[in-house]
Amino acid sequence: MNKPIPFAIYSRKSRFTGKGESIGNQVEMCRDYIRLRYSAEEAETALVYEDEGFSGGNLNRPGFKRMMADAKAKKFDAIVIYRLDRISRSISDFSTLIAELADRKIDFICIKEQFDTSSSMGRAMMYISSVFSQLERETIAERIRDNMQELAKTGRWLGGVAPTGYTSESVASITVDGKQRRSCKLHVLPEEAQLVRTVYDVYTETDSLTGTEAELLRRELVTKTGKSFTRFSIKNILQNPVYVMADSAVYTYFKDRNAYLYADEPAFDGTHGIMAYNRTTQVKGKTATLNPMEEWTVTVGGHEGLIPSKMWLSVQASLERNKSKSYRSSRSDGNKALLTGLVYCSCGSRMYAKLTNRITADGQPIYTYVCKLKERSKKACCSVRNANGNILDTAILAQLKSLTEDGSAFRQQLEESRDILFNQNHSQNFIDDLHKKHRELTGQIDSLIDTLTELGDSTAKAPITQRIEKLTEEQTALALRIDELSELSERRDLCSDEFGIFVDLLSVFSNACEGMELEQTRAAVRTLVRYVVWDGETAHLILFGVEPNEVDPAILEAVMSGGHDDDNGDSESLWGEDSK
Incomplete structure (x- = not known):
């Protein structure tokens, strides 16, 4: 009897749709294939690798990379996919992949096209199919470029959320054949336009994103969505060519950088702004990334520009010049910190661990927990003093260990909250x-x-x-x-079994922590601690199982009203939706 072949299943979809060839459906169809041709056991034990929100244009996908790393380690003998283009639409990428798998004696099975590289005919047919996949991709790319050129003829706004300073309005037009068409055009909002000018003025004065951020926080200026400005939202405004009053200098700027210009130099009249199509790439779950300028299609828009070209071009030169000394987050400095991600300032902002230049008596680096809002605003919006990270971590760990001495009392408290916790x-x-x-x-x-x-x-x-x-x-x-x-x-969601594990963890926590590495201790702490609030003098330890009405109202009010934004301006509730 032949030895069972271990399988790997790979699935990919470029965006979430909730129907059709979804990630889940692809995996199930692959399992059915293995189940019918091999065995149910092999179908159920197959390793599964998934990538949702990633294009098939290249192989730079996390699930795919994990699969290839496991292939190198020979963790499976065959890869099963639903359709060929789930792997790649590039002939070169695909050929390299097949060669790499062949070197490792790993078979490649495609259900839809019925290809199997365990046979020479299967390998030949797969290469032929990959040629058509790439042809389809290139045809789509050409169609997109044609659409960009058609859009550039009109200089219209494509819709969606208008940039700060503008609103989108629908405009009717009559075509040569007498038909009425509607498109969107940007219209200046005076109050927001002044905010944009202020951002440019402050950056010109400070020549720094962090300096601009601090000054805008000090002035209590907020974005059009009502959130505090961050370095990232400021940079998005500063880099956006929609604001520049396009003149001959701007024309030369884009021409020198090989952008596709769909307007002659005379059209750059020094009044209207720029429309740049294909400027960014959107990937589900990630921040939009800026495409290389040679991929942009640039034209003069029908909207009024806000920023003189001299200032806008000076800002672009400054951003490029400062790129080499750009802000580096200090969060990575806190890799020795036990409570990373759990500590909040009483103002409501997160605190992160930051290394100092000092060491303890036993040679350990000293770090502090710093309020993010305090640092961003240069102390203008928060004055809570930093917490000594070494002392705070030690104190919290000691407090958690002491719970075992009063385990029965704490367990009784958990039991009283159990119904609330389990009611989903x-x-x-x-x-x-x-x-x-x-x-x-x-x-x-x-x-x-x-x-x-x-x-x-x-x-x-x-x-x-x-x-x-x-x-x-x-x-x-x-x-x-x-x-x-x-x-x-x-x-x-704490099920009954997890509740038992939670209580058991309390009883063994003290002894278990003695032999744990930092990452293990950190994980153990996170199973017990919801978060820690630092008010400048005292650390308030809040455990899972504690409801909002059991927390000191002053601490709860400070945290819930603080709106601890992350770098993208998003905020989250410490208790989730239930706390509202």
Whole structure:
């Protein structure tokens, strides 16, 4: 009897849709294939590698990299995928992959195209199919470039959230064949426009992103969404060519950097702003990344520019010059800190560990926990003194160990809160309602798409297209919300078994910590501690199992009203949705 072949399953989808060839569906179809041709045991024990939100244009994907690292370690003998382009649409990438797997004697099986590299015919057919996959990709790329050129003819705004300083308004136009078309155009909002000018003025004065951030915080200026400015939101405004009053100097700037210019120099009139298409790449779950300028399609927009070209070009030169001395986060300095990610200032902002130049008597580096808002605002928005990290970590660890001395009392407190902790019905009902709304939106979008295909060249297509775009945005936002709430629910859901483990951990915590490495101790602490609040004098330790109404109201109010933003301006509730 032949030895069972261990399998690996790989699945990829460039974006979340909730239907069709989803990540889950691909995995299940691969399992069915293994189950039918080999055995149920091999189907269930197959290693699974997933990448959602990643294009097939290259192999720079986390799940794929893990799979190839395991292939190098010979953890499996065959890779099964649903469809060939789930791996790659690049011939060179694909050829390299097949050669690499062949060297390691790892077979490659594709269900849809029915390819199997264990045979010479299978290898030949797979190469042929990969040629057509790349041809399809290049055809799509050409179509995108053609669309960019058509957009550049109009200089219109593509829709979505308008940049700070502008609002998007719908404009009607009559085509040569007498049909009415609607498109979006940016219109200046005076108050926001002044905010943009202030950002440029402050940066010009400070020549520093961190200096600009501190000054804007001191002035209590906020973004159009009402959040505090960060270095990242400031840089986005400073780099955006939509604001520059495009003149011949701006034309030369983009020409010298090989951007595709879809307007002659006379069109750069020193009044209107720039429209740059294909400027960024959006990847689900990640911050948009700036594409190389040679990939941009640049034209003069129909909107008014806000920033003189001399200032805008000077700012670009400064940003480029300062790139080599750009801000480096000190969070990595806290890799010796036990409470990394758990400490909050009483102002509501996170605190991070920062190394000093001193060492303890036994040669250990000394670090402090620093309020992020205090540092960002140069003490203008928070004056809580730093916490000695070495002392705070030691004190918290000692406090956790002491719980075992009063384990029965603490367990009684947990038992009293048990019903509250385990009651997830309300949260689940809310998530179920969101899923229902998501399905309804999917149905509406599908119905509108069907209607759109039947209209031909009718003028009714434009409002239907806009409606589809709006519903798609709602659907995407709803899907992200469902993911967030589901993750929160899973993170806070303590089943009966986990409750027992939690109590058992308390009873062995003191002795177990003695032999643990830092990462192990940190993980153990995180199973017990919800967070720690530092008020400049006292550290308040809040454990899981403690409800908001059991916390000192002064501490709770400070934390819940602080809005501890991360680097992207997003904030989170320490208790989640239930705390509102």
